[in-house]
Amino acid sequence: MTMTAPSPSAAPTTATGPAVQGDLLTISKARVVAGETCILDLPSLVLRPGENTAILGANGSGKSTLVKLITREIYPLHGGQVRIFGQDNWNVFDLRKLLGIVSSTMQLDFDADPPLETLDCVISGFFAARGLWAHNEVTADMRDASRAALEEVGASHLIGRSMASLSTGEARRVLIARALAHRPRALLLDEPCAGLDPAARHHFLDMLRAVARGGTTLLLITHHIEEILPEISRIVMLRDGRVEDDGAKDGLLTSAALTRLFGLPITASPRGDWFQADIVG
Numbered sequence: 001m002t003m004t005a006p007s008p009s010a011a012p013t014t015a016t017g018p019a020v021q022g023d024l025l026t027i028s029k030a031r032v033v034a035g036e037t038c039i040l041d042l043p044s045l046v047l048r049p050g051e052n053t054a055i056l057g058a059n060g061s062g063k064s065t066l067v068k069l070i071t072r073e074i075y076p077l078h079g080g081q082v083r084i085f086g087q088d089n090w091n092v093f094d095l096r097k098l099l100g101i102v103s104s105t106m107q108l109d110f111d112a113d114p115p116l117e118t119l120d121c122v123i124s125g126f127f128a129a130r131g132l133w134a135h136n137e138v139t140a141d142m143r144d145a146s147r148a149a150l151e152e153v154g155a156s157h158l159i160g161r162s163m164a165s166l167s168t169g170e171a172r173r174v175l176i177a178r179a180l181a182h183r184p185r186a187l188l189l190d191e192p193c194a195g196l197d198p199a200a201r202h203h204f205l206d207m208l209r210a211v212a213r214g215g216t217t218l219l220l221i222t223h224h225i226e227e228i229l230p231e232i233s234r235i236v237m238l239r240d241g242r243v244e245d246d247g248a249k250d251g252l253l254t255s256a257a258l259t260r261l262f263g264l265p266i267t268a269s270p271r272g273d274w275f276q277a278d279i280v281g
Contacts, residue, residue: 022086024049024186024217025070030080032065032241040065040241047219049185052212054220054228054249057238058262063221066238067190070219071101085185093128100179100216103190107171115162118155118174122146125178142181149177152214153207169200173207186217193227205229225253230273237261253277 025047032040040062047053057063068074069082072092081088085098109130110121116131123146127136150156155173163171172192179187189208193201205227212218212231220232228235228249235252237244244261245252253275258266265280 022083023047024051024085024219026081026083026086027069028081028083030069030076030082032069032074032076038241040069042066042243045236045243045246049217051234052218052220052229052232053234053236054222054232055236055238056222056225056228056261057244058223061223061238062241063223063238064190065241067103067188067221070099070188096125096128096184097182098185100176100182100184100187101190102172102175102179102187102192104172104192104194105190106175107168110163110171110175112164115164118158118161118163118166119143119146119150121163121174122149122178122181125181145181145183146177149181150174152180152211153177154203167200168195169197169204172196172204176207176211180211180216184216186219187211188219188221190221191223192220193222193224201227225258225268225275225277228253228275249275 023046025045027042027045029044030040030042031038055063055066065074069076070084072090072095076082084090084095110116114131116124120132123138123142124131126142129136132138147156147159150159153173153176155170155177158166158170158174163174166174176187192208193204196204208218209229209231212229218229218232220228222228233249234247235249236246237252237257239261245257253268255267258268258277266277267280268275268277270276
């Protein structure tokens with residue numbers, strides 16, 4: 001059966017935060033099974049800091065399982081190894097300061113009662129909590145960093161509003177700010193454009209481009225070719241829980257490679273700095 005994560009393990013820390021070295025992600029001989037079915041089998045995968053990467057695959061290809069491995073929600077079978085920033089054991093709270101995580105499903109957690117104000121939502125990321133509580137010691141630096149992060153993503157005008165009152169696109173920007181307030185080394189974006197209308201998606205992707213140009217490494221999980229940012233240089237294609245292809249974007253966002261990946265005829269073409277894919281027939 002799929003292995004669930006044990007209680008987070010402590011990791012070495014320095015006076016200024018968690019000790020960090022090595023690649024963003026190193027996976028070796030990692031297998032995850034559900035019942036008697038292997039749903040992810042990764043003999044080797046290395047992602048490096050500064051290398052913006054998209055994990056591309058159809059629904060059921062293993063993308064969500066890979067995300068859970070990275071976020072420590074599940075662990076591989078015995079013998080497999082998943083190392084993040086050079087360590088295989090992390091205190092989850094320390095890891096979140098280095099790897100910001102944003103997904104479309106996260107938004108549901110912040111829309112629920114009791115109402116949560118936008119700035120408080122961003123600040124609560126410092127405590128890995130949904131909101132702020134009496135025992136949380138919020139410092140001036142935390143507030144300043146949270147306001148700066150909202151400004152960076154073009155959402156400072158939303159301060160004072162509740163998360164439940166925001167549009168999907170507005171709320172998604174706030175969640176990006178919540179992740180960026182820590183100044184993480186990398187952002188994991190799990191289908192971040194799900195639920196956005198075309199205009200909101202356009203503005204949201206422009207904002208992500210600015211984040212990438214600011215030096216934060218992006219790891220985008222998606223099945224939409226048109227959402228792959230120009231700043232992304234590497235594509236890892238997943239199919240049936242295994243890596244189908246791995247390499248430079250220009251070499252993999254082709255009609256032949258996408259047809260193999262999705263199992264139906266697809267034509268791909270560049271559109272300026274972006275790529276477009278269409279099903280044939």
